[in-house]
Amino acid sequence: MDTNRLIALMPDLAVFIIVVDEGSYTAAAKKLGVTPSALSKQISRLEQSLSVKLIERTTRKLMISESGTKIYEQCKVMTNAAKQAVEIANYEHTIPSGMLTVAAPKAFLSIVLQPLVTPFLTQYPDIQLKLKASDGEIDILSEGIDVVFRLTERPSEALVNKKIGKVNLTLCASPDYLEQRGEPQVPTDLLDHDCIYLGETATDHIWDFVKDDQFHTVSVTGRYAVNHSQMRLKGVKDGLGIGIFPDFVIKEALEEGTVKEVLKDWTIKGNYQGDIALQFAQTKYMPARLRAFIDYISEHLSQ
Known part of the structure; x- marks a missing residue:
């Protein structure tokens, strides 16, 4: 049986389980909110599709055929698997896992x-x-x-x-470096300083600064470049030059006084900000x- 036919049979198989479990068309129809005759037609359609007798109809009660019993057992496996799938979905959306x-x-x-x-x-x-x-x-x-x-x-x-x-982004240097080399007052002063940049691309030594309506682009130079924030910060602390960092990288160093903010009145434009x-x-x-x-x-x- 191909997949399309199997999918089409699933609603009827599910109804078959309810009819068997309830013991009569009347009880099953009441549970599903349909008429007994509609359920009877649905079971007849299922029997025709499977080419097997599922239910022997008598005036007193339903009698499940031998084939019907075997099919019922497999259908229960199917519906139990469906219930587990729903439970998994519900769990996924209710219990973080x-x-x-x-x-x-x-x-x-x-x-x-x-x-x-x-x-x-x-x-x-x-x-x-x-x-x-x-x-x-x-x-x-x-x-x-x-x-x-x-x-x-x-x-x-x-x-x-x-x-x-x-x-x-924050520009900073060690107090010792600034004491020896002087503190930049405007972005263009960085041209006279050693700067530590990432060294990842051909342009990451070009730093942009904004203040009110002023804009400066400075092409910095230095003897040290490294694309690791902690190593770059270590270089700044050791007095190798001035560096740019996201504020969360240097927050502790600023609080400890091992680095000092430079050009704090200027906004730095760049990556990671x-x-x-x-x-x-x-x-x-x-x-x-x-x-x-x-x-x-x-x-x-x-x-």
Whole structure:
């Protein structure tokens, strides 16, 4: 029997189970909200499709044939499997469980998200969490990502976007470096300083600054470039030059006084600044594990 015919038979098979369980067409019809004659026609149609007698009709009660008994047993397996599928679906949407894959920029992942991992998994023991560190573009559908964090002023319009915070870029240097080399007063002063940049692209040594209606683009130079935020920060602390960082990277260093903000009246434009955008694919039925993660992260980052 081909798949289309089998699918067409399933409603009749389900009705057959109810008729057998209720013991009469009248009781089954009352349960289903239809007439007994309609059920009788449905069973007759099923018997014709299967080419087998399922029910022997008598004036007193229904008698299930031997073939009908065997088919009934298999139909119960079918409906039980269907119930389990529904229960799984309900569980998925009510009990946070299953695998959740999250992608985020490397520094944000290690500094901001990492401290939240253990408490989250402790609170939701049925969730498995897979983290992916990536500073590049992420195609969440093709890469199997459930949710991605972006630090940007232009989040993807193809995804649902939840703004959970703000990231600014900060220029800083060590107090010793500034004492020896002097503190820049305007962006163009950086031309006389050693600057530490990423070294990832041909243009990431070009820094843009904005203040009111003033705009400066400065092509900085320096002896050290590294695309790892913690190593770059270490270089700044060691006096190797001036560097740009997302504020969450240098928050602790600023509080400790191991670095000092430079050109604080100027806004720096570049990558990894803007909204902290938590993005995921549009779905009508959001899994409970995804909802739990979004709510948990939103609550803790807002604090």
